[in-house]
Amino acid sequence: MTDTKPSSMSKAEVQRLEETGSFSLTMEGAKKENALSGAGNVQLILNNETVLIPTPSPDPKDPLNLPSWRKWAILILVSIFGSTAIILSSGMGAIITAVRHSYPGEEERTNDLLTYPTLFMGIGNLVAMPLAVTIGRRPIFLVTMITLVASGIGCAFAPNLSTHIAFRNIMSMAAGQSEALCPLVVQEIYFLHERGRKIGWFVFIENVIAGIFFITSPYMVDAGGWPWWYGTFTIINVVVLAVSYVLLTETMYDRPDDATEGAVHLDFNEAGEVDPAGDMHRVIRVTTKHGNVLEPERFGPRTWKHDLQIFSIKPDWSRLGEFYMDLLRGLLIPTILWQLLLNGAFLGLYIVVTAVFAGILIPPPYNWSFKSLGYIFVGQIVSSVIFLPILGYGNDLIVKGLSKMHNGVYKPEFRFFNLIIPVIVGVVCGVMFGQAGAFPQNYHWSAIAVTFNGVFFAFLGVNVVGITYAVDAFPLKAGPFLVLICAGRGLISFALSYSVLPAVAAIGYNGTMNVESIIAGVLGLLAIPFYFLGPKIRLVAHKRLRTGGAGNDAE
Template sequence: MATNDSARPVDFAPGTVRLLDFDAATPGDAELVLVPAPSSHPDDPLNWSAPRKWLSLACVVLYTFSSGALTAALYSIYPDYSAATGIDIPTLNQAVGVMFLLVGFGPMLTTPLSNIIGKRPIYLGSLLLSGSISIWSVFIKSTPQWYGRCVFLGIAGGPVFATTEVSVSDVFFAHERALPMGIYIIALYLGALAAPLIGAYLAAAWDYRAVFYFCAILIYGTLAFCFVFMEETNYVRPSPLETSPAGDDSDDDHKHVDPHKIAASSHVVQVDAKRKSFVKRMALFERPGPQAWKIFKVGILQPIAFLRLPIVWWCAVMYAFGQVWFNLMNALTASILMAPPYNFSVKQVGLSYLSPMVLTIPSVIIYGYINDKWALWMARRRGGISEPEDKLSLLLLSTAIPLPVSLLMLGLPPTYGWHWAAYVVGGMGLSVLFGSLLTASSIYYLFDCYHTFRPYSYDLPTSDSPQILALLMPTMAIAFGFNYAVSPWTAGIGLRNFGISAAFVAFACAFLTLPMLRWGKALRIRDAAMYYGEGGSKA
């Protein structure tokens, strides 16, 4: 076990950081502290210029959008695709559930690999495979082929959920991360919402095959863009514990919050340091180091160890139900709107996806901005100390009542023949909006708690984010189970009772936030030993 963590006691709460330093500021002001602490080298992604950071985010966003579009391209053409392939809609849905299961477990291999050869080749390989799968979708004519397609798409789509968030946290500091993370969440939902809209018009103008050809063109275009502009964000900087003295006898209650404190105004980047050339920055992959196998083993074992943490399971439940409500809406919409009392055409079904798009995009951006400002405001009230639980109160306010009401509107309007806007706006639009906030908040909280994680042994040349892999496994298992349940759920009890039961589940899920507000920090303190390497097993 690593011994260099002696400077940090086991009762220190992971995720508790100093965002503002009043000691170094003039009276009445506070100095912004950079978390995580950057190095002084210009190649450190935290030291990149703002345009370079946002170009990196643009690559991640475009990758997420194009990959998400392929996974959702089928939703507005379910009847046409079913008729052409002879595969019934429940079977199509069940295979999509298998895809989500692979999305959760596939990154157990691809993410450790990204720590050895870099994230860039993982993204490029994922796009290459996804484009091929999109073309293959045109020629599928049997259930085994459809299941095979979904298995490969699940493997290709794993980095969309496991690697992208880490790329964002590689580049942005904690105090500015919620907004870019929110933009990533928008891309995740936008790709899944725009594809049915565009697909409906393509299918109406030509046929269902045009939808998959369009996705292939979009994915290969993204592949070309990322090949030219996406830089590697893996970077190893010294651990704060390696550069800070141990044995601080200060009586300050937060003396261990910032063992390596770097103020924003005093951070200096070495201008004369040797930088990577453009060719090296754009290399197809990084050469594996001497400890590649050790890194790979640790990358597999650490997420399993993180499953011991209650916070990871709470985040997994929140993230999962954000996905579940979105998947249920997609699975139901075409069959509801194309049947009485609405009798929508394929084009009209596609247009209905404008509702969640228009409502979700600005809302998530505003939500991310408010989260960043709220964290700084709470830190100022607490003498500069920021706690991950600060943002959970915003989640409770935004989802406890609005989300259950929106799920009611997925079941009541078609049952009682209400105007189509009740379903399209009140059901589709608002359920996706508030479900996306659930997804965003779970990621915010997870990274706020564990974004400073280093592997059990700091002598490893790189580190990963095992918390996101630990999150994905139960998340996608839950999504997988609900994909199998959607048809029996709605057919067995009817749309009205489905809406009511879904609302009660969402209400109960939202109020799981209360225990985390009360005991979240205590759980972080309790599990600090495992987090800092005193309770796990070294690979």
Template sequence: MDSSAKNLDGTVQLVSDQGVILIPTPSSDPRDPLNIPLWQKLVILGTTCTYSTMGLTAVSGLGGILGEFIPAYAAQGKSYADISNLMTFPSLFMGIGNMISMPLALAIGRRPVFLGSCVLLVVSLILCATNQGYEWHFAARCVLGLAAGQSEALCPLMISEVFFLHERARYQQFFSSFQTIISGTLIILTSYIASTIGWRAWYYLFAGFSGLVLILAIFFVPETKYVRPLAAYEGMGALKDLSESTVVRSDVESPKQVQQFMTVHDKRVLDTANFLPRTLASDMALFVNEADWSEALSCIKHQCQLFFFPDVFWVFSMNGIFLGVNIAMGLTYGNILGEAYHWASKYISVAMAGQIVVAFVCIPMLGYGSDFIVKFMARRKGGIHEPEHRLLTLIIPLLLGILFSIIYGQAAAFPEKYHWMAIVITLNGYFFTFIGANTAGITYLLDAYPTRGASCLVMICAMRGVISFALSYGTVSLYSHHGYDGAFGLFGGITAAFGALGIVVYFTGKRIRHFVSPWTQVENTTKASMG
């Protein structure tokens, strides 16, 4: 085998004169996750999305009812900063949860880790609902963060393993948007629930839905890990031996090359003679693959290596900063609307309703838009797909993010000069910036480093958790000393700086990928790990 076959830098042929090429190349095994019928893929998408929604909303949705805890916890000697930790620390633990669960998922499979996370989510929510004091509540929410963390890395990995490259962005965005729509609806109801039947009922509501997700996952979410040869990630899964003269990227018109890949128009025939059929029993099996602890160790090693890749560092830093700003707005909007704009407490969470609108806008703009752009650009470049084309969808979210952050700070600092809509629009608008960075960042790294997908997702989620924690943790002190206008003006400047770095990554990304390729080699080309 030529040593060059061990390198995969993300540049692949996506379009031929026969149509869009299926990457990864599906096998003829009925139990290959890529061969799952679309309806079942959508069930997997819906179940993982609902799980993610319950966890993330329980972590981030507390901002609307944070004031409910102030009298009781102040009586226990807790400051507002201590009470704010009920939101900031779970975000940190989400990152820690990713760093623990992803190597485990690579070693023993996605399904057992996902089911275990569902159980932990239910238990932690019940503990939150039954807490008898600040310390109990704080500890339970940290466990909640550990459970919810899988929604940011494991769930996107599972989704990427059942869909192809050319449809990756739309389904990742469906996952994100439907999560936002459901969580937005629940957040709107948060203030009403807390003001009528109490905040404990709010936690019980999430515990009940999470229990339902656990039941659905047991029956309808099969194992998505599947061992593929390296060639499958180049659209050449049927080939056993490749030479430099037969690389699919060189000539779209070559009849010899047309036979090397499978397109969306080709009929897929499953081999039921040499492979076992997919059944409900096979889908419900807890352990499908033999445990491979070397993959867990490799994942940890790869995470350490990826930390120093310039493009990966930019993606997770950008995501961390934008998430931190989003959390900072979530921490402050309740007090701003209540004290400066005189909103009644039961209406405050309604301000987040705009996230539902944002979610619907994101599907065509960031989901289908990204997939359209990569196919359009590939056709312009002789069928070749470059991962950097995923970053083009960032332009509008970044520009709006700069504007929204500055206006939010000004409206918070000078309420006599602004209408309350300035807070509501910018609060939801910056969420669009974060979602744009999240979708573009995930799809870019999955395309650029297909055999490091799991490690890339962990780096994004874990490091952005750490960075956003640091930023949001200092928010109270920052606006106390420099005012809302100073704090969020600074955040606007940081958003602009990361946008400028994005231009650099777009034009140098291919050279970066080539430079780091010695550290992304696959030793066994017949078993390309997603770690």
């Protein structure tokens, strides 16, 4: 891998960077800045310019230096993969009746096709993500796509239910990479000030495509049978695999730890050479106004030969054990544990409404047909359209606005302001859904459809905050902490899937949704104390748990 450590830069190169728009600070200035920040706090705005965080290197092969069209291609590819992963792992509810007819005498056991995927998605994250941080994102993504294609074929041609379940579990392990690996890839090719809207686009594309196929799945099965349901998405995945081989380059890149601050710290001796013991200090920043200056003559150009390599990262197998240790460390960090529980609670709300909405809409007084159930997912497309400007672009606007109010300093806790709308919408819609389900004679069917999709909108919002906060607050531990949140909430939803119907039988739709909504609401309110305690928690985590991060010196 190319050496991009600060020690490889000369004084002349630093001066050239300064002349082209990067910033240099004196030692005193650097100390003053660090006195204002805890681990994770960074200078996002300086002299009315947005600082690029992480600091891009002069290497053309740095994924942060990819052209805009290539970044969009990668984002779209992982989004399409995410949509097929969602449909294949979570979309069988729309066609389960047709599947059950294929296994007479085993109808009850077909429920395993619905419940196991969530568990195996979590297991897939725990297996694949440590490898992704060890050997690179590209080989794991390509192997994931191959696995998804092979298991899709296996499901379509499964001779019996046991084989069908087995292939579906393998498929779900591959589909799990849509939860942590895909957001990780997106955040590695974009800067901090772009992450909210780019993750927003990822969620938007993923869920609009999934929503369309949720609606059309019953008609697809009627036309060609459920094996062709698998076949359709397998063909899509073959295309994504082929295009990804060409366009989805490796996004893992070895850069100095202090680049996560948006500032590379260099010391020089009297001879003008980089020297850790030198008494001349410089802090190099790159901003949006001037951009980054590439040095292909020094690092070599980006070539297709380089991009098409399957393995371009030298494996560091010690990272495997470190990854699992970081999962345990994450559980000891209150804000990360809270994000896990918050995501789990709002996913739990969504699990409940998806499990029971058909049982409410099919009987009187609503009398929906089975085929009509898919139309409720039109609201998911509408939710995604509303979500993108408010919680995608709005996320970044709030972050930049609050940073300007704090002398240009960004704190990851600024992301918590984006929880206000999702938490309120989720709690209100959860309670209203329960009331409409318990007393359908008093409500129009739209009370079910609107609140169903309101809960979905809330989960999307909470999900984006969890992803962006984990990456921004602990950039050096982004992979493990994303897995902790995503796999952890999957395990929570797996447990909930077995308790929903007994809970409804015991305390009714309204009682079940009230309990779920109260839990979600209380966890949402914890954003207030964590907003104030978060910087101290990050600082303690860095010192005691070795989580690393930007702005590491002091609070």
